Amino acid sequence: MIICCSFQLNPTQEETRNADNGDGDRLSKLPNDLLLNILERVDTLDAIRACVLSRQMLKLPAMLSQLFLSAGSIPGRHDKARVFSLREFLQINRAVAHVTDNILSTRCPDITITKLKIRFVLTQHDSPTICRSVARAMSAQKVAAAEFQITTEKARKICSFADFLRFGKQFNDLIGACPDAFVGLRHLWLRNMRFGEHDIPSILSTCKLLESFCLTDCDSAIYFVLQVEHAQLVEFVVDRGKFERIELTYLPKLQRNCYNSWYSYEDFLYFLFVPQLSKLTLMKSAGRLQKTLELSQLLANVPSVSDLHLDFASEKIWVLPKSPKLLTPVLSKLQRVNLGHLSEGSDLAWTMFILEAASSLKELCIRVWDHWCKKVTDKELRKKYGLCEKAEVKWKPYAPDFKHKNLAKLTVGVKTGRSR
Numbered sequence: 001m002i003i004c005c006s007f008q009l010n011p012t013q014e015e016t017r018n019a020d021n022g023d024g025d026r027l028s029k030l031p032n033d034l035l036l037n038i039l040e041r042v043d044t045l046d047a048i049r050a051c052v053l054s055r056q057m058l059k060l061p062a063m064l065s066q067l068f069l070s071a072g073s074i075p076g077r078h079d080k081a082r083v084f085s086l087r088e089f090l091q092i093n094r095a096v097a098h099v100t101d102n103i104l105s106t107r108c109p110d111i112t113i114t115k116l117k118i119r120f121v122l123t124q125h126d127s128p129t130i131c132r133s134v135a136r137a138m139s140a141q142k143v144a145a146a147e148f149q150i151t152t153e154k155a156r157k158i159c160s161f162a163d164f165l166r167f168g169k170q171f172n173d174l175i176g177a178c179p180d181a182f183v184g185l186r187h188l189w190l191r192n193m194r195f196g197e198h199d200i201p202s203i204l205s206t207c208k209l210l211e212s213f214c215l216t217d218c219d220s221a222i223y224f225v226l227q228v229e230h231a232q233l234v235e236f237v238v239d240r241g242k243f244e245r246i247e248l249t250y251l252p253k254l255q256r257n258c259y260n261s262w263y264s265y266e267d268f269l270y271f272l273f274v275p276q277l278s279k280l281t282l283m284k285s286a287g288r289l290q291k292t293l294e295l296s297q298l299l300a301n302v303p304s305v306s307d308l309h310l311d312f313a314s315e316k317i318w319v320l321p322k323s324p325k326l327l328t329p330v331l332s333k334l335q336r337v338n339l340g341h342l343s344e345g346s347d348l349a350w351t352m353f354i355l356e357a358a359s360s361l362k363e364l365c366i367r368v369w370d371h372w373c374k375k376v377t378d379k380e381l382r383k384k385y386g387l388c389e390k391a392e393v394k395w396k397p398y399a400p401d402f403k404h405k406n407l408a409k410l411t412v413g414v415k416t417g418r419s420r
Contacts, residue, residue, distance in 0.1 A: 027053060032060065040066040045099060062107045069096045070119040071151075086153060090121065097126035101133040104141075112142040117187075119149040122170050131178035138184045147187035147212075156192050156217045164194035168218075172199060175206055182207050189214040197224050204230045211253075215241055223264070238262075248274050255279065265291055271301045278306045283340075285313035292320040299330040306333050311340040314369060321350050327357035334358040338365045344414070355404050365411040 027035070027050075039047040039060060044067045051057040071093040100118060116137070120130055127150075137143055152159070152167045159167075171193055175182050182188070185207050197220060204210065212235040219242035220226075226243045228236065229250040237258040238246065247270045248254065254274045258281040262268040271277065280302075284290070299305060310319060337354055351366060 027057075032056070032063065035060060036063060036065070040064055042068075044069050044103070045095065048099065048103075061103055063111060064103075064107075065111060065113060066115040067103065067113060068115075068117045069100055070117075070149075071096050071121050090123070090153065093121040093123065093126050096120050097129040100130050104133045104137040107141070109141040112144060113137065113146075114144045115147075116143055116145065117147040117149070119151070122150050122152050122167060122174070124170070127170075127174050128177060131174060131181035135178055135180035138180065143184060145186045146184055147189075148182075148185060149189040150191065152192040154192065159192055159217075161194075164192060164219075168193040168195045168199065175203060179206055184209055186210065187212040187214075189216070190218050191216045193218045195220055200226060201229070204228065204233075208232070211235065213237070215239065217241075219243060243268070245270060248272060252276070257281070259283075261285065267291070267297075269298065271299070274302055275304065277302045277304055279309075280305050280307070281309040281311075283309075283311035283313065284318060286316040286318040290316065290318050293318050294320050294322065296322055296326045296330055303330050304333060305331075307336045308334060309338040309340065312342055314341045314343050317342065317346065317350070321353035322357075323353075324357040327353070328359070331358040332360065334361055336363045336365075337361060338367075340365075340367050340369075342366065342368045344368055348412070352402075355407065356399065356402055359404070359406065361404070361407055363409040363411075364407060365409075365413075367411075367413040367415070369413070369415045 030038075035057065039050065042050075044061075044064065047064065048061050051060050071089065096118065097120070116134070118130060118134070120127065134143075134146060138146070150171065152163075154163055171190065172195070182203075183206065186209055188203075188207060188210055189212075195218065200215075200218075204213065207213075209232055210230060211232055213230075213233060214235075214237040216239040218238075219240075223242060223244040225245045225247060226241075227247045227249050231250075232253055233251050234253050235256040236248070236251070236254060237256075237260075239258075239260045242263045244264050245266070245268055246259070248257070249272045251274050253276060255276050256279045257274075257277060259269055260281075260283040262284060269282075280299075282293075312318065331354070334354075337358070339351060342348070346368060348366060348368075351364075355361060355364065
């Protein structure tokens with residue numbers, strides 16, 4: 001059963017009498033600061049439900065300094081407890097909009113909201129309610145950090161071309177109608193939307209304080225070069241996006257970049273001005289047409305990378321070993337390397353090229369794993385998506401008597417997803 005919360009911060013006499021009947025309740029007898037500490041660790045909807053225990057706790061929602069309001073998981077995905085239907089999912093979303101408006105419009109402006117995180121579904125009625133409430137709170141109250149996680153009423157696998165376009169237009173309309181709610185955002189995560197060529201730069205231009213920007217299954221109807229510029233962005237994540245190339249042209253504060261499953265067969269990522277980039281994560285199930293990645297070219301402008309994670313999804317190894325002479329200038333500050341999901345049976349000798357080039361390396365983790373529950377095993381599908389048999393990557397040590405003086409931790413894991 002879906003519970004749509006409706007509460008009053010000033011309890012009625014009947015509510016007070018009902019609350020006072022619970023004299024045996026020990027939780028409500030705890031001091032307010034301890035109760036708030038407990039309530040701020042759970043979803044705010046659950047916290048509000050708990051506050052009906054007593055008159056003392058009925059006052060607490062207005063005193064919360066951290067608010068986390070969530071519409072839950074995408075329809076069709078398994079929640080830990082159950083699978084929500086679309087109708088139930090939208091009912092929860094409506095409750096999130098109602099509670100957001102209620103709690104932000106009635107709380108005391110003297111209490112700083114240290115963290116405001118709202119996960120909601122993009123709809124024509126609930127989304128503007130949430131954004132207008134947040135905009136008012138930002139203008140009238142102290143909001144230290146605000147975050148939106150915005151998903152759609154359909155999961156990616158059942159979205160049509162028209163659905164992606166419709167969701168992208170809905171979001172553009174939302175940010176155009178309520179720009180004040182996005183100006184103060186620190187974190188923004190978007191799912192299942194297709195944008196025009198200039199839409200994403202426009203979003204970044206509106207969200208002036210943004211520190212983390214995540215795109216999951218978001219792209220353009222055409223393949224184009226996405227140029228990213230932002231003065232405050234610290235983290236940029238792209239999870240499956242159809243871009244010809246992403247160019248990080250001006251991101252002076254960027255520290256973390258993750259790109260999962262790019263579609264371009266050419267140079268998919270280009271760094272221009274990212275002087276603080278320290279962690280780079282690349283994940284890809286590569287086919288036979290995939291261009292082999294040359295780290296000496298990719299990292300030519302970012303010698304500051306200290307943490308490198310390459311995930312091969314148990315398919316083709318798409319990184320090209322090169323001599324220390326070419327790689328040492330770009331890997332001089334590298335301290336941690338994680339090579340994930342290498343194909344079972346791969347020769348690991350080729351990984352030595354990283355040790356030879358990264359003299360400051362302290363940790364190296366290599367995991368060999370054929371993940372069969374996710375891996376494409378059907379021969380026709382493998383042919384359709386260009387997934388070929390893994391070719392061995394050979395590497396002859398540059399210096400036969402090579403020794404590494406700084407490596408402190410080496411982890412090699414082998415795991416198979418096959419049923420035994």
